[in-house]
Amino acid sequence: MNAIDVHGLVKRFGDKTVVDHVTMSVAEGEIVGFLGPNGSGKTTTIRIMCGLLTPDEGEGTVLGFNIRTDSLRIKREVGYMTQKFSFYEDLTIGENLEFVARLYRLKPVEEHVASTLEDLGLTSRRNQLAGTLSGGWKQRLALAACIMHKPKLLLLDEPTAGVDPKARREFWDEIHRLASGGLTVLVSTHYMDEAERCHRISYISYGKMLATGTVAEVVRNAGLTTFVLQGPRLDQVAEALQGRPGVDQVAPFGATLHVVGSDKKKLEAALADVEKEHKGVKVSPGETSLEDVFIQFMSGSKDNMA
Template sequence: MNAIDVKNLVKRYGGRAVVDHVTMTVAAGEIVGFLGPNGSGKTTTIRIMCGLLTPDEGEGHVLGYDLRTESLLIKREVGYMTQRFSFYEDLTIGENLEFVARLYKLRPVEEHVATTLEDLGLASRRDQLAGTLSGGWKQRLALAACIMHKPKLLLLDEPTAGVDPKARREFWDEIHRLARGGLTVLVSTHYMDEAERCHRISYISYGKLLATGTVEEVVRNAGLTTFVVSGAGLDQVAEALEGRSGVDQVAPFGATLHVVGSDQAALEAALTDIRDRPGVTVEPGETSLEDVFIQFMAGSRDNMS
């Protein structure tokens, strides 16, 4: 059974489609990364799926419930973590979780709070004011509040923005632990390393879903060719390559240049004279997920312009 199964979702604001005929499935127990530039429609799509917004068009089910007629039932079985920290900063961690437990009518409150604190490694900080927490600990509190009522689906909207790499790694370890227990996760992110930790990814740009699949499938289906240029005078090489036919991207990577194109023959032709430069080497490289996303962004039209 799919935890999420939606078809042709549309949401308009001011006559413009912020979500434009999005179709998506997420299997139970799967972690799916939801990627795209700012303003691409990720947050609006997530809010539709958790029952906070009603689509203007389209249909579907989340956890077996109808999006249009059973949104209240969806809300009860979904955990939604927003982009912004949304808990009371003048309350302690324990007091915030007690408040959430009462919202969900969990009984006994103290037992649910204590178990959640222990599971998320927050027990020792129970009496610390939420407003004094670092970004990583605020994130952990938000996750604790989202899973306290034992949801079947977790919707995370850029949950690790602004936290350090160690906290991000620990957060993702926790997400995979929850998924092994049967929880389904849809998470929006801008981080390529996080996308690569998902079972599958979906890419949305200006409301339209452009690609979905495993990371390997998305990279392969993009049809891009990448060459790595190394050696002397790479600034001049980059300047020479910009705008050439067949060259879609030129990006510095450490002491090398990544040169990317969608037409392999044209790209190789564009690099012919570069190969002949003294001290410069041109070798085939691996196309990265970032290369693919930059290509998607370059080829998409802003629906708000």
């Protein structure tokens, strides 16, 4: 049984279709990255899965429970971490955890709270107001609160936005530790390095699921060709290449320039004379990155949030 099995999900707000026939399945114990630009429907899809929104069309199960009729059962078995910190800032860390423990009827409350505080390393700050925590600590508190009831599925909505790299690293180590214990994780993110730490990724853009698979599969299936240009005055080269037939993306990466196109022949033709036109510039075949693929997806799909 898959932890998540949904198909044909549609959600409209007014005349905007925010989720457009999304189909997704996540196996048990898998970590799946959910990627896509802002306003692409990631949060809405996650909210449908945890019973916070009812889909206009489509069916599915989460942990075997019907998303339309069993949302209360789903809520008991799923841990959902919202994008914005949504615990009580005017309650202390301890009081927030006690509140959650009691809502899930965890007994004894004190034992659960104490061990969660211990794991977090927050025992000494138990009586501190949650609102006074820094972004990284708030995120750790939120994660701790939503895994306290030992959910089978964790839905994380951009959990690391605005968190420093070290805290992000620790966060992901924790996610992998939890997944090895059998927990299934669906996590939305904008960060490419985080996408690469997932077993599989799903890319959604403006409500439509565009790609799904391992990172290597997604990159391969995109069918892009990339050339790396090195040399002096690359800004002028970039300007010259912009808009040439076959050139879809021109992006500076440090001291190099990545030129990406979906049609290999046209791209080669476009780059054929670059070395002659610009003295000292060297063109060599490069590796297409996940980011190149995403940029390609983004420029290819119409923005419906305007």
